[in-house]
Amino acid sequence: MTAETKKSLFTPFNIFAGIVVAVGLVLTVLRFTKGMGAITNLDDNNPWGIWIGFDLLCGVALAAGGFTTSAAAYIFGIKKYHSAVRPAILTAFLGYALVVFALHYDVGRPWRLVYPIFLQPGTTSLLYEVGLCVFLYLSVLAIEYSVAALEWLGLKKLRGLVHKLTLLLTIFGVVLSTLHQSSLGALYLIAPSKLHPLWYSTYLPIQFFVSAIAVGLSMVIFEGTLSHKAFHHKMDATYLAQHDGVVLGFARAASVVLAAYLGIKLIALGADDNWKYLLTGWGAWYLFEVLGFVVLPCLLYAIGSRERNLKLIQWTSGLTVLGIVLNRFNVSLVAFNWQLPSAQRYFPSWGEIGVSLFVVVVGILAFRFIVTRMPIFYEHPDFKDAH
Amino acid sequence: MRRRKFLTLMGAAGAGLALGKTPAHAASNAHFEGYPDAKAVLFDATRCIGCRKCEEACNKVNKLPAPAKPFTDLTVLDTERRTSAKAHTVVNKYMPAGAAAPVFRKIQCNHCQEPACASACFVRAFKKNPDGSVTYDASVCVGCRYCIMACPFNVPTYEYDEPLTPRVMKCTMCHPQITAGELSVPGCVGACPKEALVYGRRKDILKIAHARIEANPGRYVDHVYGEREMGGTNWLTLSGAPFKEIGMREDLGVTSAPELTSGALAVVPMVAALWPALLGGIWAISKRNEKTADEERAAAVKAAVAGNQAENDAKLAKFKEQAEKDKAGSIEREVKKALEEAAAAAKEEEGA
Ligand code: SF4
Ligand code: SF4
Numbered sequence: 001m002t003a004e005t006k007k008s009l010f011t012p013f014n015i016f017a018g019i020v021v022a023v024g025l026v027l028t029v030l031r032f033t034k035g036m037g038a039i040t041n042l043d044d045n046n047p048w049g050i051w052i053g054f055d056l057l058c059g060v061a062l063a064a065g066g067f068t069t070s071a072a073a074y075i076f077g078i079k080k081y082h083s084a085v086r087p088a089i090l091t092a093f094l095g096y097a098l099v100v101f102a103l104h105y106d107v108g109r110p111w112r113l114v115y116p117i118f119l120q121p122g123t124t125s126l127l128y129e130v131g132l133c134v135f136l137y138l139s140v141l142a143i144e145y146s147v148a149a150l151e152w153l154g155l156k157k158l159r160g161l162v163h164k165l166t167l168l169l170t171i172f173g174v175v176l177s178t179l180h181q182s183s184l185g186a187l188y189l190i191a192p193s194k195l196h197p198l199w200y201s202t203y204l205p206i207q208f209f210v211s212a213i214a215v216g217l218s219m220v221i222f223e224g225t226l227s228h229k230a231f232h233h234k235m236d237a238t239y240l241a242q243h244d245g246v247v248l249g250f251a252r253a254a255s256v257v258l259a260a261y262l263g264i265k266l267i268a269l270g271a272d273d274n275w276k277y278l279l280t281g282w283g284a285w286y287l288f289e290v291l292g293f294v295v296l297p298c299l300l301y302a303i304g305s306r307e308r309n310l311k312l313i314q315w316t317s318g319l320t321v322l323g324i325v326l327n328r329f330n331v332s333l334v335a336f337n338w339q340l341p342s343a344q345r346y347f348p349s350w351g352e353i354g355v356s357l358f359v360v361v362v363g364i365l366a367f368r369f370i371v372t373r374m375p376i377f378y379e380h381p382d383f384k385d386a387h
Numbered sequence: 388m389r390r391r392k393f394l395t396l397m398g399a400a401g402a403g404l405a406l407g408k409t410p411a412h413a414a415s416n417a418h419f420e421g422y423p424d425a426k427a428v429l430f431d432a433t434r435c436i437g438c439r440k441c442e443e444a445c446n447k448v449n450k451l452p453a454p455a456k457p458f459t460d461l462t463v464l465d466t467e468r469r470t471s472a473k474a475h476t477v478v479n480k481y482m483p484a485g486a487a488a489p490v491f492r493k494i495q496c497n498h499c500q501e502p503a504c505a506s507a508c509f510v511r512a513f514k515k516n517p518d519g520s521v522t523y524d525a526s527v528c529v530g531c532r533y534c535i536m537a538c539p540f541n542v543p544t545y546e547y548d549e550p551l552t553p554r555v556m557k558c559t560m561c562h563p564q565i566t567a568g569e570l571s572v573p574g575c576v577g578a579c580p581k582e583a584l585v586y587g588r589r590k591d592i593l594k595i596a597h598a599r600i601e602a603n604p605g606r607y608v609d610h611v612y613g614e615r616e617m618g619g620t621n622w623l624t625l626s627g628a629p630f631k632e633i634g635m636r637e638d639l640g641v642t643s644a645p646e647l648t649s650g651a652l653a654v655v656p657m658v659a660a661l662w663p664a665l666l667g668g669i670w671a672i673s674k675r676n677e678k679t680a681d682e683e684r685a686a687a688v689k690a691a692v693a694g695n696q697a698e699n700d701a702k703l704a705k706f707k708e709q710a711e712k713d714k715a716g717s718i719e720r721e722v723k724k725a726l727e728e729a730a731a732a733a734k735e736e737e738g739a
Contacts, residue, residue, distance in 0.1 A: 037547030044471060044544040047532035075666050077673030108530015108545070108553040116509040120527055126648055127533045128509035129655060167670065175662045179655060186651035190507055190537045193639050205651050 017361050024358025027351055031105055039351030046337060046346035053332035054356050055102035057184055058325050059095055060134070061208075064216030065223070066092025066141060067170075067177040072253075074170045083239040084246045086148060086376045087227065088220050093141040094363050094370075096134060102359045126186045133180030140173050151380040152373060159383070182209040188331060196335035198277050198286040201268035204331075210261045215324040217254040218297075221247050221317035231371050236378030248305050251313040254320065255301035262294050282335065289330060293323025421500040425519030425621055427589035428560070428576060429596055430493050432626040432633060433606055434583035437464055437478055437491035444578035445476045445495075448564060467634070470494060472544045475558040476575055483628035490626070492633045493575070493584075496521060496542045496558035497613060498621035503644030507537035512555070519589060519621035520560035528555060539617055539639050560621070589621055596625055618643025 030039050042049050069088035073081040104110035117135055122128045143162060150159035185208030192200050201207070224243060228235075235243075269275065277283050297320040304313035337345060371377060443458040445451070451473050456463055464480040471477075476495035483490055498521045505513035505521060512528040515521050523543075530553050535543045546553040561573040570577065576584040585592060596611045612630050613620035616639050624635065631637050 031550070033550055035546075035548040035550040035553070040547070042547060044469065044535065045541060047535040047545060071666070075670045075673070077670070077677050079677075106531075108532075108549070109528070109551070112510075112527070112529045115527055115529055120510050122509040122511040124506045124645060124648075124652070125509040125533065126651060127507065127531060129652070131509055171663050171666050171670075174666055175659060178658050178662060182654075183651065186648065187533070187536075189648050189651055190503055190644055191539070192647065193539045193636060194536075202650065205654070 017365060020354075020357050020361045021365075023354050024361075027354050027358065028105070030351070031355070036106075036108070039349060039355070041346060041349040041352065043346075045340060045344050048332060049346055050333070050348045050352050050356055051102060051106040053329055054325070055106070055359060056099055057328040057332055059099040059102065060181065060184060061212045061215050061324050061328060062219050062321065063092040063095030063099075064177065064181060064212040065219040066095075066144075066216070067173045068213055068216035069220055070144070070170045071174050072249075074167055075174070078249070080242050080245045081249065083242045083377075084220055084224070084250075087223065087371075089141060089144050090148070090367065090370060090376055091219065091223055093138075093145040094366055096138045096141055098359050098363045099134065100138060101362075102356070105355055126183045126189070129183045130180050130187065133176045133183070137173060137176040137180065140169050140176065144169050144173070148370075148374045148376055148380075151375050151383055154382075156382070177212075178209060181212040182206060184208050185331070188336075191336075194337055194339075195331065196277075196282055196338040197272060197274050198269075198282055199331050199335045201272060203264055203268040203271070207261065207264055207268065210257060210264060211324055211327060214254050214257040214261055215321055217250045217257065218317040218320035218324075221250055221254075221314060222321055225314045225317070227371070227377065230368075231377060234371060234377045238379060239377050244310060247310055247313055248308060251301045251305040251316070254317075255298050255305065258294055258298035258301065258320070262290070262298065265290060265294065282338070285330075285334070289323070289326055293319065293326055297323060421589065421619060421621070422515075422517040422519065425500075425517065425589050426560070426586060427498075427519055427592040427621040427623055428573060429585040429587075429592045430622065430624045431583050431585075431599070432490055432492050432624065432628070434581045435478070435491040435493065436581055436583075437461065437480055437489070438580065439463070439478055440578045440580060441493060441575035441584065442474065442476055442478060444574040445558070446474070448561060448570070448574035449475060449559075451475070464491075470496075470542055470544055470557065472546045472554075472556040475556065479634060481628070481633045483632035486628055490628050490633050492624075492626075492635070494542075494634075495575070495622065496560070497540050498558075498560055499617055499644070500619040500621065501617075501643035501645050503537040503539055503617070504534035504543055506645040506648065507533045509533065516562055518560075518562060518565070520562035522559050522562050523555055523557065525552075525554045530555075537644060539636075539644070589623075592623060596623055599625060615641045617641070618646070 027039055036042060040049060040051075065088040069081060069084050072078050073085045100113075103113065107113060113131075116122055116125075116128050116131055121132075143165065147159055147162050150162065182205035185204035185206075188195055188200065188204055189202065224247065228243075278287065297316050300312060300316040300319070303309070304316055333346060375383075439458045439461065446454070446458070454474070464478065467479050468474075468477045476493060478491050478493050480489045480491055498519055500515075502513060502515055502521045504523075505511075505515055509531065510527045510529055512524045513521060513534060514524070530545075532545055532555070534555060535545060543555050543557045545555055561570050564570040565573070572586040573584075576586045585595065587595075593611065593614060596614075600607045600609055600611070606627055608626055608629060610630070612624040612626065612635060613622055618641065624630070626633055626635075629637075
């Protein structure tokens with residue numbers, strides 16, 4: 001890749017990224033001069049669109065690899081997962097930073113985002129819990145990630161100090177993740193009259209939490225697969241040696257977690273006695289989600305980890321990630337406002353899609369910038385065997 | 388030591404979150420009955436003639452921009468509308484099945500006793516006032532629009548075309564004007580020519596509503612909409628047609644919005660207090676396992692080394708023994724050979 005980039009900056013990805021960033025900047029200007037109405041399809045019936053459904057809900061879920069991996073490595077003490085921690089923490093840190101960045105487009109007065117935390121907390125609101133946890137967790141991730149940055153900068157003393165906090169930060173991170181991953185689901189508890197019964201459940205918080213673990217594990221596999229293609233030359237022997245073990249272990253864990261998730265989904269269905277809806281059109285869509293993106297990856301992961309089939313596992317991780325995106329879309333957009341006539345339903349505008357794409361591309365560029373410079377896939381020579 | 392301190396801190400954080408709640412609104416079994424002297428408005432759909440005078444009054448009182456079509460234009464009623472940032476109340480026309488004449492219904496904020504919008508707002512921009520109204524403070528609003536998501540009656544609206552200072556807009560029951568003494572009843576109530584709107588203490592209004600049903604059972608559906616819906620509202624509605632047929636949902640239930648989320652909020656301190664303990668425990672066990680495993684490994688290596696030593700010693704000893712035996716054997720053999728040679732030589736000498 002480095003050799004390539006030296007040859008030419010005009011790789012297909014760079015050209016694509018350049019266009020997206022340019023469009024994103026134009027949309028940014030429009031948003032902050034003409035208002036949200038100018039570039040979105042949001043309206044009074046549909047106040048939350050894909051900037052919440054994708055940027056916030058999916059963004060936070062997909063960043064769950066950070067807390068799952070560091071918990072496995074540091075709390076459960078599984079040594080062979082250590083090399084997976086740094087990429088996962090970096091992904092999570094960038095993920096959360098981008099979530100907050102994207103929120104600046106969606107909320108009406110972004111400079112007031114700190115109000116609920118410092119000025120006037122609305123403690124009866126689940127959104128307050130989400131906001132506080134995301135704010136705290138982003139700080140935790142920034143500190144956790146800073147170890148790599150400090151090594152890069154050669155600040156040994158500070159790096160040692162921060163490194164000592166690892167366990168503390170990990171526990172703090174798991175607590176915060178538990179809280180806000182689940183309260184993202186709990187956000188919808190207040191609107192039983194708007195969310196279709198097949199998706200509305202008092203178990204929504206726990207469903208969001210458990211599925212976040214599944215997607216966290218899958219994202220580590222998925223992101224590892226992609227990174228292998230692009231940044232192979234950056235990886236040291238330890239990372240490469242541990243990589244297959246991480247994939248196999250995470251696949252088995254993900255299979256178990258998906259099975260548990262399926263169980264909770266069924267319990268929710270039974271508790272509210274919603275079986276009758278399964279025979280409707282909504283039921284077909286629900287079954288598509290559950291059979292295709294929960295049951296199927298659960299089985300494929302189990303087979304893949306038993307037969308040590310890395311290819312199968314990698315494809316399954318992609319399927320699981322897609323499945324969670326589908327689930328978050330269903331809860332926040334597709335099955336939300338299901339009773340409204342179709343003319344009043346929401347569909348994202350090109351402007352909204354453009355901003356979301358812009359955010360993703362910025363994330364990829366930042367990831368590439370960091371892993372080509374800092375010790376993410378390898379141990380820094382000065383800090384060998386430090387963890 | 389460090390870990391223990393951390394646990395205490397986390398516990399404190401959890402308790403802090405728990406204490407921060409208003410008891411009536413969340414994580415509590417107490418049901419909020421509403422302020423005792425709270426006011427309410429009764430809307431009687433059987434009296435409404437769809438003249439839009441209330442819309443006009445609301446527009447004036449709240450200094451909203453003039454609408455595209457004048458308020459006297461009744462063709463507007465042919466399409467169903469909802470409240471918007473420029474209209475805090477709208478009247479719709481419905482044709483219920485089997486009805487001889489159209490039925491009109493006025494829509495505005497219902498001023499819930501335990502408002503979903505207020506419990507959803509993360510900066511407490513919404514306030515339930517003792518006079519029954521629910522008001523909004525734009526000076527702290529972040530513009531997240533969770534209040535709009537939360538409202539079961541689809542009431543609050545938003546200024547999507549304001550780039551930097553958008554507000555959430557909705558009916559205030561004319562709370563600011565009434566407290567300032569500019570009005571004695573909400574603008575719409577004062578403007579209604581048919582007395583389809585009545586303003587008064589909620590307790591009295593409920594009595595009036597039930598008395599109307601009792602006096603004229605054929606005219607009304609036997610239900611005061613808003614008496615218990617979503618925990619009760621301060622805007623009450625009477626109708627002759629089934630509520631469903633005049634665009635009002637009958638499946639909202641009587642659970643108030645804060646009750647819907649109190650369970651999830653109650654879990655917060657529990658997770659904050661229990662998780663660190665649990666995770667710390669798991670960490671301690673895995674650490675111990677690791678240590679034990681390390682010790683066992685060391686012992687095994689040592690044992691293996693020691694075992695080898697003994698084996699080697701034994702082998703060596705055997706070798707030595709063997710070697711000695713061999714040596715002894717060869718001497719014997721040599722001696723024997725020598726003796727034999729000597730004997731043979733002696734024989735030869737004898738023979739010669
Ligand atoms: S009707 Fe909606 S906006 Fe009005 S008080 Fe109730 S929840 Fe709030
Ligand atoms: S939009 Fe404003 S009033 Fe509504 S919930 Fe958000 S901060 Fe509160």
